[in-house]
Amino acid sequence: MHSTRYLHILLAAVLLAAPIAHAGESGTAVKADELKAEPFRDAKTVGKLTAGDKVEILKKDGGWFQVKSARGNGWVRMLSIRRGVARKTSTSSEISGLAGLASGRAGTGRVVATTGIRGLNEEELKAAKYNEAELKLAESSLTSRAEAKKFASKGKLTARKLDYLPDPAEGEQP
Template sequence: MSSIKLGIVLVAVLAMPAFAAETGSVIRADGIKVEPFRDAKTIATLSVGDKVEIVNKNGGWLQIKSPKGKGWVHMLNVRKGDMRKDSSDIGGLLGMASGRAGTGKVVATTGIRGLDEVELQSAKYNETELNLVESYAINRAEAQVFATQGKLVARKFDYLPSPDVSPE
């Protein structure tokens, strides 16, 4: 099984533990949505610096409570904890947006924070989710048909060199 497929299966199979409420600050103005969907109704607008209580998460969305209302906002628009007064932490902000922040102990893809070490350790096997992920698999012939319909062409490329991993 390829490492990408294994990673997808691993994330899909893991059940999320209960979410403990924490505080955060808005780092980019965002609308509070009724549901965790981009096209859901907006009930209020948060401004940069607004304080929120994070009560739940769902994919790339955080359920928050604030004086302006309760609902869902994009995860990347809220920084957990207090917002710093200076701009010296721009690297952390850029890292969060790129999915490359932290010490390597957080699983992240496409700029969305994944599971942390504690969540991974407390995860449980979920056969239903595994079956769902496996239902998305297609065979080589089906992939070829898809590529032909999409007018995709094969391109050869050199793999990147292995990273120099030094022991901790």
């Protein structure tokens, strides 16, 4: 099983805040990242982006953008690209950390947009295999409740209790 893929999907679903991209939309690399031949972490690297590189977003697939840039064409993680024109006053402190990168905030407004990430399809689930190394890698990202609360406090995040969704009526399709 590709445990890190599950972790990435969960992390992206919770933290991602980039609206769906449209073909031909411009963007800027907010951090250095590899361009991949396919939208997979273990795909062949075909180039590299550096922070500030301009890109044209061609397509979106899950948590990946297919981009065209002066450094080459390929797939890059959505978290590495800021859609639209980069702000001239951006500093590394404005986008430092995962929370800043994935907050979805633009400018000083309080509008946050979110996007969903598709899950695994039936074929991918059937083909999944246990991988102890990947599981250990995913578990290495675990943190304690105290560390999570400290991080949230630092980012001025507050907890909100959400009700569970009701169980679907028997025989009803979700």
